[in-house]
Amino acid sequence: MLYSSLIVGMLALASCGANVDLPGAAPDEDPKKPEPTETVLKDAPFKVGGAVTVPLLKNNSQYGDVIKAELNSLTSENDMKMNALSTAEGAYDWTNADYTVNFAVENDIRMHGHTLIWYREDALPQWIKEYASDDKDEWIEIMETYIDDVVTYFKGRVDSWDVVNEAFEDDGEWRTENIWYQKIGEDYMDYAFKAARKADPDAKLFYNDYGMEYSAAKRTAICDEVMAMKSRGVPVDGIGIQMHINITSDKSSIQTAINEAALCGGLVHVSELDVAVNPYHVAPDPSLVWTEELAQKQKEMYKHVFESYMTIPAAQQFGITFWGVYDDHSWLKENPDWPLPFDREFEKKPAYDGIIEAITE
Ligand code: G3I
Numbered sequence: 001m002l003y004s005s006l007i008v009g010m011l012a013l014a015s016c017g018a019n020v021d022l023p024g025a026a027p028d029e030d031p032k033k034p035e036p037t038e039t040v041l042k043d044a045p046f047k048v049g050g051a052v053t054v055p056l057l058k059n060n061s062q063y064g065d066v067i068k069a070e071l072n073s074l075t076s077e078n079d080m081k082m083n084a085l086s087t088a089e090g091a092y093d094w095t096n097a098d099y100t101v102n103f104a105v106e107n108d109i110r111m112h113g114h115t116l117i118w119y120r121e122d123a124l125p126q127w128i129k130e131y132a133s134d135d136k137d138e139w140i141e142i143m144e145t146y147i148d149d150v151v152t153y154f155k156g157r158v159d160s161w162d163v164v165n166e167a168f169e170d171d172g173e174w175r176t177e178n179i180w181y182q183k184i185g186e187d188y189m190d191y192a193f194k195a196a197r198k199a200d201p202d203a204k205l206f207y208n209d210y211g212m213e214y215s216a217a218k219r220t221a222i223c224d225e226v227m228a229m230k231s232r233g234v235p236v237d238g239i240g241i242q243m244h245i246n247i248t249s250d251k252s253s254i255q256t257a258i259n260e261a262a263l264c265g266g267l268v269h270v271s272e273l274d275v276a277v278n279p280y281h282v283a284p285d286p287s288l289v290w291t292e293e294l295a296q297k298q299k300e301m302y303k304h305v306f307e308s309y310m311t312i313p314a315a316q317q318f319g320i321t322f323w324g325v326y327d328d329h330s331w332l333k334e335n336p337d338w339p340l341p342f343d344r345e346f347e348k349k350p351a352y353d354g355i356i357e358a359i360t361e
Helices: 003-015 054-059 062-071 096-105 126-130 136-154 178-186 188-199 216-231 251-263 290-308 350-361
Strands: 048-052 072-078 086-090 109-119 160-167 204-210 238-241 244-246 269-276 318-323
Touching: 003 072, 048 054, 048 062, 048 109, 054 062, 054 096, 062 086, 072 096, 072 318, 096 109, 109 136, 109 188, 109 269, 136 178, 136 188, 160 188, 178 188, 188 204, 188 216, 204 216, 204 269, 216 251, 238 251, 244 290, 251 269, 251 290, 269 290, 290 318, 290 350
Parallel strands: 048 072, 048 318, 072 109, 109 160, 160 204, 204 238, 238 269, 244 269, 269 318
Antiparallel strands: none
């Protein structure tokens, strides 16, 4: 059954007040709410994480202190991408990835692997970009060997993986400017997920993408494919909604994206949350300055995301991960922007307070 027909049926049931059990969901527990005073982010009823970078882990003690005090899940922003790990066919440099994974393990923090298969040129090693073959079986072998090597190496230390990242366009079509799609075809995702499962039977395996909060076509395409893959016996455990949003993002669409990902079945990871205050998706204003008004709008949006996420069954809540930890290190910083819950001096922002309100009210 296609996801879209499943949605229509379940939303029809829900609209007439029927109690609709989401697929794969345990009965709704009502997790005890922590007290507002002295509550920290990781007191949420699900994992709260951040994307991190090795130079800051190594050289900035405040960065490590905030992570240990506030977070219980980590994602390497760049150090576990193919261009960072694979130095040549069959050759790897684990140094930076190991530093982060060891930090997570030593501090009893969950480690999420990002990302095994991605189309982006700046995340592919040169040897892949230069590999001169159009033989499908050869490329399947390349992909399966890479995934097996990497997932096996981190087995037992990395709990979950973004197996494939960003396979669809915003209009719901397959992303064809994608070496994996071009060399293997639409079934490249099947091979990738099966290879990851074979290497680590215990890891949670995700499909990860952006734009589900603004494109219904993309949401439908992703859920249709995830459900089709499951029907083919492909091991997909959940969907990562990147959630790179801004203070003007549509709140109802954010709730819809989370709900539909949950209806699609399996775990839901808000995997790369940040709330931009500078309209980077159109044309950032280089003269923008941080104001209390922007801070309050950002607070409301962060609070809304956490409140929306808490409406799906607890059993499907894999967690919420910020794409960064503090404003002095963000992919959006130079726009300029201040998209994260901690400011450039690691002080808690109103955004932080909004999250605490969401998890304690
Ligand atoms: O480390 C090198 C440095 O040595 C070199 O001097 C410099 C200039 O060439 O490049 C540095 O590497 C850059 C790296 O970020 C670290 O800063 C890469 O060029 C640059 O491509 C890379 O950008 C990352 C981007 O993904 C592509 O991998 C961003 O930091 C990272 O935030 C961004 O994250 C992505 C997620 O993985 C997927 N979802 C979207 C998200 C935002 O684009």
